[in-house]
Amino acid sequence: MAGKKKVTGNLNTLFNKYSGKEKLEDEIDKLQSHLLELEIDRKRFEKNETTAKRALAAKQEAEEKLKAANVKIETLTHQLEEKRTEVSEEISFALIEEVTPSQITSYIDQLASIRSDRDSLISAYITEKEMNLNVGILKDGMREIDQNSQYLIQKIKSDTGYALFYDRMQMVKEVVVPALPFERSSVEMSSSFGTGTLKNTLMKDINVCILAAHAGESLIGISSDKTEFEEDMIIRSSVKAKHTKGGFSQRRFERLRDEDIDHHVEKVRNALKNMLEHATVDIDMMIICGDTVLAHYILENIDTDIPIMERNIDAKIEKHDIDSIIRSIFSCRRYKL
Known part of the structure; x- marks a missing residue:
C-alpha cells in the first residue's frame, strides 16, 4: 500500500x-x-x-x-x-481470476456477509453503455476511492458492465464482470454490500442459443440452465490452413481457403436456422464466441430479432466436454484492485 x-x-x-x-x-x-x-x-x-x-x-x-x-x-x-x-x-491488479457458475453463489454470499459499523461500504453497478462515464460517477458518488483503484477500473474491458464492491478503509476492493449485462447503473453507500443486483442478474432464468464459430469447426446449441446443452450440433468442414509463402501460389491458395470458409459458413447458417425454427423454448439471447467476426458473418442472413451478445472466452470445442463452453460463458471475471 x-x-x-x-x-x-x-x-x-x-x-x-x-x-x-x-x-x-x-x-x-x-x-x-x-x-x-x-x-x-x-x-x-x-x-x-x-x-x-x-x-x-x-x-x-x-x-x-x-x-x-x-x-x-x-x-x-x-x-x-x-x-x-x-x-x-x-500499478497492476492484485488478482484476476474466473469465478465459475458453481463458485459464484459462495462468492456473493461472502461479500454479503461483510459488515461495517458505519456507511463505508460502496456498491456500484455500471452498465456497458455507461462504462465510459464511470469517471463522472466516481467523482459524484465515490470520492473516497483511491486514485490507483480508479486507474485500474478504467483499464477493465467488458461487454456486460461491471460491479464494484469497495470498502473506504481499503480492506475490500473487488470488481466483478458479470456473465450477463446489468439493466441499469447505480451507486450506494451502506454498512453492507448490496449484492442483490449481481445475484439476481446471474441467477435469472434465460434461454440462450450459443454459436462458437471457428473456420472448419463450429458449435451451435441451446441451453436453459447455464450448465449444459439441451440440444447441440458440431458442424465440421474441410478448410485449408493459412498459407505462409508469397506469390501467385499464395493468392490462389487464399482464394481456395476463402471458398472453403464460405462453404463452412453456409453449412453452419443452415443448421442454425433449422435449430432456431424448431426450438422448443423461446430464445432470449444469442451468445457468440470464438471467431466473432466469422460468427457475425454466419448471422448476416438469419432473420431474427434475438439480442446478440459477444463473449471473449476460450471457446475451444472439446469433443468429450462441449458443455465446458457453457461454463466459460457463464463464468464471471473477478478483479482484486
Whole structure:
C-alpha cells in the first residue's frame, strides 16, 4: 500500500512539474493574436517601407517564438507520456481470476456477509453503455476511492458492465464482470454490500442459443440452465490452413481457403436456422464466441430479432466436454484492485 501511495505521489509531482504547459499554451494564443495584428498593420502601412520592414521583422520574431513554444510543448508532452507509462506499469491488479457458475453463489454470499459499523461500504453497478462515464460517477458518488483503484477500473474491458464492491478503509476492493449485462447503473453507500443486483442478474432464468464459430469447426446449441446443452450440433468442414509463402501460389491458395470458409459458413447458417425454427423454448439471447467476426458473418442472413451478445472466452470445442463452453460463458471475471 505504501508503494502504491508513493507511485501516486510521484505522479502528482510529475503533473505539478509540467504544469507550465498551460502557460505555454496561453502564450501561444497571445503570439497568434499578435501575429494577426502585425499582419493587419503591415497591410495598412505597406506604402511606408520603414514601417513595413519593422512589422515584418516583428512578425518573423513572433513566428520564431511561436515555433519554439510549440517544440517545447511537444517535448514536455512526450516526456509526460513516458512518465505516465512508467507509473502505469507499476500499478497492476492484485488478482484476476474466473469465478465459475458453481463458485459464484459462495462468492456473493461472502461479500454479503461483510459488515461495517458505519456507511463505508460502496456498491456500484455500471452498465456497458455507461462504462465510459464511470469517471463522472466516481467523482459524484465515490470520492473516497483511491486514485490507483480508479486507474485500474478504467483499464477493465467488458461487454456486460461491471460491479464494484469497495470498502473506504481499503480492506475490500473487488470488481466483478458479470456473465450477463446489468439493466441499469447505480451507486450506494451502506454498512453492507448490496449484492442483490449481481445475484439476481446471474441467477435469472434465460434461454440462450450459443454459436462458437471457428473456420472448419463450429458449435451451435441451446441451453436453459447455464450448465449444459439441451440440444447441440458440431458442424465440421474441410478448410485449408493459412498459407505462409508469397506469390501467385499464395493468392490462389487464399482464394481456395476463402471458398472453403464460405462453404463452412453456409453449412453452419443452415443448421442454425433449422435449430432456431424448431426450438422448443423461446430464445432470449444469442451468445457468440470464438471467431466473432466469422460468427457475425454466419448471422448476416438469419432473420431474427434475438439480442446478440459477444463473449471473449476460450471457446475451444472439446469433443468429450462441449458443455465446458457453457461454463466459460457463464463464468464471471473477478478483479482484486
